[in-house]
Amino acid sequence: MTNKTVVVTGIGAITPLAATAPETWEALLAGKSGITRIEDPRYAELELPVEFAGQARRFLTDQLTRPETKRLDPSSQLSLVAAREAWADAGIDDESVVPERLIVDWATGIGGVNTLLDAWDTLREKGPRRVMPMTVPMLMANGPAAAIEMEFGARGGARTYLSACASSTESLAEAYRHVASGDADIVITGGAEAALHPLPLAAFAAMQALSRRNDSPETASRPYDVTRDGFVLGDGAAALILESKEHAEARGAKIYAEVAGAGITSDAFHITAPDPEGSAAARAVLQALEHAGAAREDVVHVNAHATSTPVGDIAEYHAMRRVFGDHLDQIVVSATKASTGHLLGGAGAIEAAFTVLALHNRVAPPTINLTEQDPEIVMDVATAPRELPQGDLLAVSNSFGFGGHNAVVAFRTA
Structure with missing residues (x-):
């Protein structure tokens, strides 16, 4: 390579x-x-x-x-x-x-x-x-x-x-x-x-x-x-x-963002249910950060998989807390399926595009319909467009699928 x-x-x-x-x-x-x-x-x-x-x-x-x-x-x-x-x-x-x-x-x-x-x-x-x-x-x-x-x-x-x-x-x-x-x-x-x-x-x-x-x-x-x-x-x-x-x-092309790294793992847990501890999902995030040569503290934004299911949203939260620890409290999270619905095999692509555009425009998109956040999910979820800081930024986009498939891509500002 x-x-x-x-x-x-x-x-x-x-x-x-x-x-x-x-x-x-x-x-x-x-x-x-x-x-x-x-x-x-x-x-x-x-x-x-x-x-x-x-x-x-x-x-x-x-x-x-x-x-x-x-x-x-x-x-x-x-x-x-x-x-x-x-x-x-x-x-x-x-x-x-x-x-x-x-x-x-x-x-x-x-x-x-x-x-x-x-x-x-x-x-x-x-x-x-x-x-x-x-x-x-x-x-x-x-x-x-x-x-x-x-x-x-x-x-x-x-x-x-x-x-x-x-x-x-x-x-x-x-x-x-x-x-x-x-x-x-x-x-x-x-x-x-x-x-x-x-x-x-x-x-x-x-x-x-x-x-x-x-x-x-x-x-x-x-x-x-x-x-x-x-x-x-x-x-x-x-x-x-x-x-x-x-x-x-x-060729003088405009550049939206850099694809900094990627991680792919599998749960080996259940055909439809995610591993409630999120250990393999967490490893996918860590792989992406390792490929990016980045520390977990470098991440400022996450586009979450967040399908709006009772079990799945909690499992992803546990995975993110496992990866980021206290730094998760400093990350702006967007759950854009609230606006688009779940595009299944197409979901990761549109959410990657949203992550790229968030970095390019330095704004995290809102999560609509969040009126009372689950008290078990302690994250900073943007409910209105949120300005991202200046400087070199890193963001990740998560996708998790039936069969225990976990895939994460990390992006960096160009």
Whole structure:
């Protein structure tokens, strides 16, 4: 590993809050909620216990060609939109790109579930002759990475990471390593999820994992609040362009932040429940700080995984207290799923983007819907935009997923 300095030069996003990364960031800082009632009549007909979600697909209008709307699963559609925005934001001259040194590291937690379930309905109702020939390419979990790879002509590899809700933070960690090692000049990284469908919603509800605040969807996601009752399912995508600092400076690119380090661990504890002591999650944070050459006292901001589940929020708090000790009291914590809902495999990517933008703009975004903080969670959680100090700053973004997957990325001001 040559240990090149890795930087973020482009950001793209399509989220329940807005159609682009700048609009999403603006809405986040304004304390808006992207959670809305589901209007699809199938949900009412099935009498599902949850009637709301974070619906980014409503912003896809006019962003895709007709063939893309017909031949790509929604997870690939969202991915392509976010990647295009990030690429344009990075200002990369296509003619200067060496395809063999351009890599795609992408993620999803579930993949093309809408395509799979819709195809099953078609088969059952209309017979095998009506099943689309593109069904398998559309439902493949690597479909989003393949769509991005072909869009930008990446020939250095197009990888897909599936680690539940830690997926896109793992993809970012691997992208960091690909650039740091000198294997790539540029990596398009991030993740997407489009799991909003009656069956996944019913399945998560059956696990008692989802909030059931049907009377007030916009306040349903409430991380760290004493009345939190589950997460809110969301779809969306976010993309980041990573380059070596040398490569970015040579082309005169703007630099948002440095990717300083990454850590990946696993709990080996339970398929859905986190380790309540948070020991492996804590090790992931410590790994990221070690790679960054930083002390735990250097961290000023954490974008928490904080899904708004009673058990998960406490477990993450224990992990953070284990890592930072008394210094945790000096860290500004943001729990942005309160605004976006939980994008599952895409969550880490959008939250990494939020962390980068927090450092770049020196402001930590607010955690909405926190009206009474759980007394067992003793942290400084920002409930309004919070100014971050001047100087060289370090922040971390946490992601933890079903299966005991833990992934953390550390960022430094550029």
